[in-house]
Amino acid sequence: MLTFEEKLAIIESFPELERVNVSLGRVNFQFNESVYEKKNVVYHLHPNGNGFVYAGRLQGYQTDEKGMVNIRDYSAEELKKVIGESIQSLSAEEKPxxxxxxxxxxxxxxxxxxxxxxxxxxxxxxxxxxxxxxxxxxxxxxxxxxxxxxxxxxxxxx
Missing domain, CATH: 3.30.720 (Signal recognition particle alu RNA binding heterodimer, srp9/1)
Incomplete structure (x- = not known):
């Protein structure tokens, strides 16, 4: 399992995300260019390593009712992949x-x-x-x- 600091470093490598500190030492990262109401890509990243990434518009992820996937046990590659896909899913896209x-x-x-x-x-x-x-x-x-x-x-x- 990646540490809080390792997860932060990976998440902060995405320049399109803005860090927002929330309560109890948790951190959110928002994609302010989202074309949807949803702006939180990373939600409640906790110093204990637990946290969530929005995957509600993605295929192949086990999400909760809010479209979030738990990233507690994600590898660096898995974390980079889901964050990149999440940002892409919230971005302006060409119409079919x-x-x-x-x-x-x-x-x-x-x-x-x-x-x-x-x-x-x-x-x-x-x-x-x-x-x-x-x-x-x-x-x-x-x-x-x-x-x-x-x-x-x-x-x-x-």
Missing amino acids: VEEAAIVGDNQEERWVNKDNQVLLLINEDDFWNIYFGLNLEESFATYEEAEVFLVEEGFRRG
Whole structure:
């Protein structure tokens, strides 16, 4: 197991992360350029070596209900990998070709549920349409109606 100091050195090697000291000697590291509400990449790194990294948008990690993976027993390579992937998952990314074709020049919002499923809400020709991939799922006359539907279905703005 890496020590607190070794983990700090690895985490601080990512210039895009900003250190935030919290209570009881714990430290958070935030990615302020995140395109999502989530900004904490490293959460509650404790002097005893325990801590968490956000992996809620990643595949292949055992996460808790907040999308965090425990890094207590991570090697240096594993820690670097999960932090890099976490930052990338929160970064602005190119839209897939299918998504770009649907959205075009229209106003859009991404909505995500707890399983990281993504729906697109797009304003097209005076309607608010909800897409899952290339499929039109629902259509509403007002933004408010679409928003109520999305919230009731367990989605939130991503």
